[in-house]
Amino acid sequence: MRLRYSEITTETLYLSRRELLAGAGAAALAVATGAGDAGAATAPPALAPLKATPNPAYRVADAPTKMDAATTYNNFYEFGTNKDDPARLAASLKPRPWHVKVDGLCAKPTTFDIEEIVKIAPLEERIYALRCVEAWSMVIPWIGYSLAALLKKVEPTGQAKYVEFTTLKDPEQFPGQKGGFFGGSLDWPYTEGLRLDEAMHPLTLLTVGMYGTVLPNQNGAPIRVVIPWKYGFKSAKSIVRIRLTDTEPPTAWNKAAPGEYGFYSNVNPAVDHPRWSQGTERRIGEFRRRQTLPFNGYADQVASLYSGMDLKKNF
Amino acid sequence: MSSGARLGLKVFVWLVGLAPLAALAYWFWTDDLTANPIEFVTRTLGDWALRLLLASLAMTPLRLLFGLSWPLTLRRLLGLFAFAYVVLHFGVWIVLDHFFDWRTMGGDIAKRPWITVGVAALALLTPLAATSTTGMIKRMGAVAWRRLHRLAYVAAVLGCLHYIWLAKKVLMAPKVYAAVLGLLLAIRAWDAARRYLRRRAAGRPLVVGSRG
Numbered sequence: 454m455r456l457r458y459s460e461i462t463t464e465t466l467y468l469s470r471r472e473l474l475a476g477a478g479a480a481a482l483a484v485a486t487g488a489g490d491a492g493a494a495t496a497p498p499a500l501a502p503l504k505a506t507p508n509p510a511y512r513v514a515d516a517p518t519k520m521d522a523a524t525t526y527n528n529f530y531e532f533g534t535n536k537d538d539p540a541r542l543a544a545s546l547k548p549r550p551w552h553v554k555v556d557g558l559c560a561k562p563t564t565f566d567i568e569e570i571v572k573i574a575p576l577e578e579r580i581y582a583l584r585c586v587e588a589w590s591m592v593i594p595w596i597g598y599s600l601a602a603l604l605k606k607v608e609p610t611g612q613a614k615y616v617e618f619t620t621l622k623d624p625e626q627f628p629g630q631k632g633g634f635f636g637g638s639l640d641w642p643y644t645e646g647l648r649l650d651e652a653m654h655p656l657t658l659l660t661v662g663m664y665g666t667v668l669p670n671q672n673g674a675p676i677r678v679v680i681p682w683k684y685g686f687k688s689a690k691s692i693v694r695i696r697l698t699d700t701e702p703p704t705a706w707n708k709a710a711p712g713e714y715g716f717y718s719n720v721n722p723a724v725d726h727p728r729w730s731q732g733t734e735r736r737i738g739e740f741r742r743r744q745t746l747p748f749n750g751y752a753d754q755v756a757s758l759y760s761g762m763d764l765k766k767n768f
Numbered sequence: 769m770s771s772g773a774r775l776g777l778k779v780f781v782w783l784v785g786l787a788p789l790a791a792l793a794y795w796f797w798t799d800d801l802t803a804n805p806i807e808f809v810t811r812t813l814g815d816w817a818l819r820l821l822l823a824s825l826a827m828t829p830l831r832l833l834f835g836l837s838w839p840l841t842l843r844r845l846l847g848l849f850a851f852a853y854v855v856l857h858f859g860v861w862i863v864l865d866h867f868f869d870w871r872t873m874g875g876d877i878a879k880r881p882w883i884t885v886g887v888a889a890l891a892l893l894t895p896l897a898a899t900s901t902t903g904m905i906k907r908m909g910a911v912a913w914r915r916l917h918r919l920a921y922v923a924a925v926l927g928c929l930h931y932i933w934l935a936k937k938v939l940m941a942p943k944v945y946a947a948v949l950g951l952l953l954a955i956r957a958w959d960a961a962r963r964y965l966r967r968r969a970a971g972r973p974l975v976v977g978s979r980g
Binding site for chain 2: 471518521523536537709710728729730735740741742
């Protein structure tokens with residue numbers, strides 16, 4: 454059985470009554486609390502549909518999360534630290550024109566236009582589980598292809614051991630990067646990283662769409678990565694640079710709180726966050742918590758990448 | 769201040785105290801409690817518990833700084849509203865978040881300092897709510913009653929710690945609440961020092977707890 458988009462969502466749902474009310478609710482709360490800029494709510498622009506071939510090999514059994522949940526409740530600190538900030542403030546990001554510089558330890562460093570990147574390999578739809586480090590989770594139909602296809606294009610050299618992703622830094626487009634009265638939140642630009650073998654793993658998805666459309670701005674338009682066996686913050690959004698390197702790249706959350714967010718950050722119910730258990734998660738749309746699975750359910754595909762490693766130490 | 773104005777102020781505090789609950793009920797009705805309703809409701813109730821607790825603790829400093837007497841008439845009402853929000857916050861955690869999973873919750877209280885101090889704050893506020901009636905003030909005697917009710921400051925310190933420890937370090941809001949509490953405590957410390965010096969200058973011994 455294959456789920457059609459119509460069962461997941463419809464495009465009209467994107468502008469549904471519920472969402473308009475949610476915007477009004479957020480504004481009302483902002484007034485009630487005397488915080489935030491209440492007038493900033495804007496209707497999201499219509500998203501261009503994006504054709505992709507479903508890949509049944511990468512499809513979790515659980516039903517996908519509603520699109521309006523996945524596009525209105527997420528962390529993207531470039532827009533702000535609240536869960537509704539990305540959707541509320543998304544209009545300031547300009548996802549076209551867009552270039553991604555792929556360089557570092559490779560034979561053919563290249564700056565790609567976004568229109569070129571989407572043509573490097575056939576676009577696939579993959580339904581992945583997403584586990585946030587904050588113990589909530591979603592199931593999302595992403596569109597893209599394995600990052601390996603792009604990396605092979607630039608021919609990594611033998612010295613390349615890691616890959617660093619850099620998110621756009623532009624406070625005009627990302628209001629969260631401006632830094633408020635009390636100072637900024639993270640060190641901008643946001644950087645993330647993977648070991649080269651993790652980056653080359655077929656599960657690591659270079660992502661340009663979700664739910665049958667191009668990526669909404671609030672979900673990391675126009676291009677991001679999705680690494681489904683790691684906590685969500687590892688999956689860098691709105692990427693402008695991918696750099697091959699021989700040393701472990703510094704990563705944004707690890708710099709902000711090294712004791713809480715490790716370089717690996719594989720989903721692991723046996724290793725608690727210092728402040729909460731990672732043993733269970735709340736699937737968005739469900740009432741009761743469910744058990745968190747090792748490597749977010751992808752252990753059979755990725756556990757071998759870490760054989761012999763102490764996953765408590767390399768959290 | 770006229771009794772009419774006092775009544776008006778109390779009505780205003782009632783409205784402020786009930787507005788967040790009304791908003792949550794409305795958003796429940798319109799299905800607008802975000803994609804993660806339990807987290808949103810827990811956080812909203814916690815925010816208002818802390819805001820109302822700090823508001824109740826701001827009343828005495830307002831009197832000390834500006835010589836106003838009317839804020840004191842609102843202190844008890846604000847404190848009781850704060851307690852109600854703490855209880856609701858805790859109730860949502862037990863019922864909706866963990867669904868009576870006592871083992872997990874017990875483990876969290878023992879293991880996670882931010883939950884430990886949160887529960888401790890609730891424990892400290894409970895006797896204050898129980899002794900909030902005018903009859904209890906008379907029965908306990910004003911001095912003992914005031915001394916007991918200074919626990920509200922301890923509960924507020926624990927409440928701020930709870931928020932600071934649970935939130936990501938890069939967030940500002942928990943630090944803002946802690947700064948407000950620090951200011952309120954500093955005003956009281958300044959007043960205590962001022963009274964102590966005045967008494968010493970007058971050659972009289974310090975009487976502990978003679979004033980609120």
